[in-house]
Amino acid sequence: MNFNIRGENMEITDALKDHVYKKVGKLERYFDSTPSSDVHVKMSVLSQDQKVEITIPMPKLLLRAEEKHADMYAAVDLVVEKLERQIRKHKTKVNRKFRGDNSLKYMFKNELEPVAEENVQDDDELEIVRTKRFDLKPMDAEEAILQMDMLGHSFFVFSNSINGDTNVVYRRKDGRYGLIEPES
Template identity: 30%
Template sequence: MDIVITGRHTQIKQKFRDVVEGKMNRVTAIAPDSQRVQVVLTHEGNPRQADSAQRVEMTVWAGKTVIRAEASSADEFSAFDKALDRLTLRLRRIRDRRKDHRRGLEIDPVPEEVLVEQSKGPAEPENPDNSIHQDAMASDLGPGQSVEVQVGDTPIVIRRKLHIAEPMSIDDALYQMELIGHDFFLFVNVETGRPSVVYRRHGWSYGVFEIDTPAHGKQHGK
């Protein structure tokens, strides 16, 4: 498995690199089909955020699936351990769900901390931090790329990202939520052809938004 370690606003120390590489056997033990893992360490310079100054984002490419997890802490080693724990938990859930599908068992509701994304494969990122120049337009973004733009002189930063929405059922979209720790997932409903969003409400309750236009609705007599 290829291991790529990069830093944002910080330099990667050899000790951190050694710790990361030394613990990657936890990933391959659960997901032996893992082809590539990317670890991004980000330093937050705001002294008010000292307790979460180091953020670690981990992305694993396994076949056509992408699994992500992230965590923050006061130091990079603690942040990495937390992110790795979350990542391996999601990998186990995915592995167990695949086993249950093969056995024909009924699947329990989607657990906490869930959200997913499909990938065409472990393509190399355009640059280490998977972002592009902030002056770029949304039309210039490639799949998975993001851009951050500051609003005037305010501290507000808006992040824009291009997501390729795959046609799938609502059940499949909820399953995809198991791979990435967000609270929503964008997809195209294969039954209606509409752009849709599944999102977490509370407990085991979920919601679905479907997007349509007035013109499209009139064409279908709505």
């Protein structure tokens, strides 16, 4: 794994880097072969908390977690625990659903312990229970944000009046807004 560690409002010390290498490196034990993917680690200092975000893009799978804590080392530990749970959850789902030779099933080690049953959703729980249909009105992102706020939703799907693409605006955890656009 190739590490890309960066700090926001802080300097990354060698001890902190070593801690990240050690903790995130433990994730390699869950895979048959060492993933050759990049590990993006973003550490930031907020007013009271330390925040760690780790993203590991892999073929057919994206692992991502973030965590806040008063101590940066504890935040790293918590994020790695989340990533481990994600991996075990994916492994359990993959073993249940996918049977093909080229599936995700063969990315993980077979001796991986499954997630406890109370933490895994049954196939019935993944059922779509409601479908909404609506016309996508052409508008710009600012108008879409206004529509989203008027409806009291956390996201809004719209047709971009500039390029005609389907876009999504959403409210971020920090209270600001984000825009999702398809790649060309």
